[in-house]
Amino acid sequence: MAGRRRWTTDEILDVAAELLRTSATESFSVRRVAAALGTDSSSLYRHFRSKTELLRALADRVLLAAMEDHRPEGDWKQRITALALLVRDAFSRQPQLAGAWARYVSGGNGSRMVMEEVLEALGSSGLPDEEIPGHYHRIAFLIASLIAFEAGGGTVPPEEREQGRELFRVAVLGADPERFPAVARFARDLSPLQTDHQAAFESILAAHLARIEAAVRAG
Incomplete structure (x- = not known):
């Protein structure tokens, strides 16, 4: 008897991403991905222990693909703005994952690359080191919220x-x-x-970065 085929992580993510393009996140499940692969859920749980873990991996793959060719340019505000628009554009092509990214957060290399770029940019702004983590969290929250809101309209x-x-x-x-x-x-x-959306996205982000710049000058 032939053994059951072992699907690679990338193959599972490819099928899961395609399934998400044609269905709502709420109806998405590991069982449905397994059915699309012609296997049962147990074979997928060796790669992903839950639907949440699978969605996190999909969202992180979007970030990783977006960051692969990213080259930081300009001052700290230009770097953060360019990064935010890059991530926004990446999730606009698969809006179902934008909400998952904002809701669950990802912890893979794509997420680390985004964090590294924002932290490095803030580090060159003149902010004291002890203030950088707080500003990073506010920027991340702002970008994720705006992208998730826009994506919600994109699925209508x-x-x-x-x-x-x-x-x-x-x-x-x-x-x-x-x-x-x-x-x-x-x-x-x-x-x-x-x-x-883009004009609103850019103006809200610009206003937030301007507040940081004002704080640096005042400090």
Whole structure:
């Protein structure tokens, strides 16, 4: 009798990534990955002990691929901004994993490479060493939150997205000016949250980095 095929970690991750592209994270499971491979779950548990561990590995592989060709350039703010946009672009191609990355965090080499770049950039900013970890955590939280929020909108079907925009227009333009005077005042200038994500991403990150720069100068 022929022995059961042994799947490599990369083969499992390839199939799992493809499965995630066509299904929601909530319905994703080790059992479904095993079924797609034509095997049973027990053969996969030698590589990944749980769905969470598998999602962490997938998210870390996204980070690792993004960082392979990354070359730091510019000052510390330019380095962090370039890194944030690189990670944002990487997860935009598989938005289902962005939420998993923000929720579970990864601990592989991809994650370490991102941490190393942010910490090195902050180290060249003029911040005292004892303040760098705190700033790193706030930057990581900000980037992960923004990417996960944007990814959540990216997984919504086009017809549902358009329906949401229409509901937004009705809610804003139809607001009673006596009850909602501020909404009525700015109605024609307000946009749904799904509008121009990159500009919002860059401006929010830039404002945060500017605060760090101001603190360095004041210090």
